[in-house]
Amino acid sequence: MAIQPRDGILDIRPYKPGSSEAPGIANPVKLSSNENALGCSPKAAEAFEASSARLHLYPDGGATKLREAIAKEEGLEAENIVCGCGSDEILQLLGKAYLNPGDKVVQSQYGFLVYRLVAMQSGAELVSAPEQNYTTDVDAVIEAAGDDARIVFIANPNNPTGTYISDAEIRRLRDGLPASTLLVIDAAYAEFVDAADYNAGLELARERDDVVVTRTFSKIHGLAGARLGWAYGHRSIIDVLHRVRGPFNVNLPAIEAGTAAIQDRDFMRRSAEHNAKWVDWLRQQIGGMGLEVTPSVCNFVLIHFPETPGKTAADADAYLTSKGLIIRGVEPYGLPNALRATVGKEDENRRLVDALADFMKA
Template identity: 75%
Template sequence: MTLQPRPGILDIKPYKPGAADAPGIANPVKLSSNENPMGCSPLARSAFEASSKNLNLYPDGGATRLRAAIGKAYNLDPARIVCGTGSDELLQLLGRAYLAPGDKVVQSQYGFLVYRLVAMQSGAELVSAPETNFTTDVDAVLQVAGEDARIVFIANPNNPTGTYISHDEIRRLREGLPENTLLVVDEAYAEYVDRPDYETAFDLAREYDNVVVTRTFSKIHGLAALRLGWAYADGSIIDVLNRVRGPFNVNLPAIEAGIAAIEDTDFQQRSAEHNRQGLAYMHQQLGGLGLDVTPSVGNFVLVHFPETKGKTAAEADAFLTRKGLIVRPVAPYGLPNSLRITIGLDADNHKIVEALTEFMA
């Protein structure tokens, strides 16, 4: 082949979504992608269905009504919001807009895999800062970032660990970084967090012109299939993102369903409460089996398995799959002896515990 892509592109390993099939199992239980087991808001579903009458029309390129609904829900200026095809697209747009070959991108040790993709797509160098107890270490991030990091990506809470750092620590990070370093705080799981020292970084994005906060409709809102996300930042950054995004990057059904979802606080509250109970159950039950479970505030748990032959994470994954229970191996994150398990419906959580009880016996 004579036509070759830009150097480095063929080094990229495409993102691999959580598995959805178990061989020989007709209706497996999928707990591999951190989806909302309660589905989505009935109001969002109705809005999606109603939008099908207008599929011949282009959507509003600025998602004006959706941005207004988000702004109202979070007391944010809609002019400082941009919507995207999932928060993943917005992360990639930030890379397209602000990274050049050779730039340094920093993440925590077990940061979301998309950050690596963003860096590699732009020919930038990704450097990971060591974590402490599977938690972002601000001092380590600052040391690795130095004076020349172009972008620092921090997921808070983090995926796949489920851990978080306090708002004071996020502020300390911003204040310790150079003014020409962009801090991107990925808050995909923020709506699930129930901790007194956790706050969104919206205030930092309002205060600084080099902070971006990203959110998604894929998790607590249950709209993963529609690929919808948004970012909040200084107007100068929003202007740049609007220049590099596609003119109709958010489709009409997603806009309509997103408006209904953001307004359905009852569904959000029920989803968060179900998750709180599920997290407590999984921590207690799996810990009782002698497994090490990293304390999580997301809608999943990171479970660590022994290296003993017959009890490893890979063997546990195969055992669960044979029973029609699909979870997420996290070896690509540097965690070969761990599995990430989404909090599911009560019956599905019980199946996981029963299966792992048998496996660990």
């Protein structure tokens, strides 16, 4: 008899990333993982390559150079930052550090799938609060949290919906939660948002000892393959995360690439401008076909399909794949009638729209 893991581990469904293959088609267009259409900063690529001469050396376990660069560019304190192997590692570290079996974890209805994994890995109970118009409902989250939630995860903006709530609403949420509840604001897509009422939550995390903000280099910086993320919060939280992370959890090339990327503000600006142009264009064009598209401030759009046979999300997914266009089904999020499409390069965006138009006409 095989040795059995802890109760509940075998109930976990491993995270399934966006597909990158279309059977029978060479070099398909991948629009399934919200990757940066412009690639990464050339300066980051150069720094990554230059680090190859030092691959025999261990990296700085504290990623000091990277933390100091982030602090300088974001106006933060380096000692209140911890880096990780993607922001998903930091989310898992938070679960490892703060959750016990039976604890309550709360997310919004269509929250990022990793929150469920974090809860299940710790034997905690996950509660999903209903959303309004595919947007986090603060009152519903507060009600779901009650007086005993251990962690509340809020992706702001949210994946896969692309919606956000204002700084005022985030603050109202924090004020409505018990002091014993840790509010985790996952701001992976923050750099794409230019709305005046939006805030990534860093100021709130500076003011309080019960808020932590996670960020990633995978989106605006285009370093998804390097696996790099960071978190900012009260020193007491960061100290705990340092205690539970691996001693060398960020590799040397990632540290070098991330340091160069965070300093390349021009690349970030160009990425944001490209996204702003094409996310609006995609919504307009796809919406003109009679399909509902949820307003998005991220680098993707959520497209809703009817249940009409031949026109369903599954039908559209199969058709697009046959044309070498790979987007993302979001049935695991509880959205079986929707697909998520990443903003690509101009020609990729136009190919997607043309193919969807053909699908809808067929």
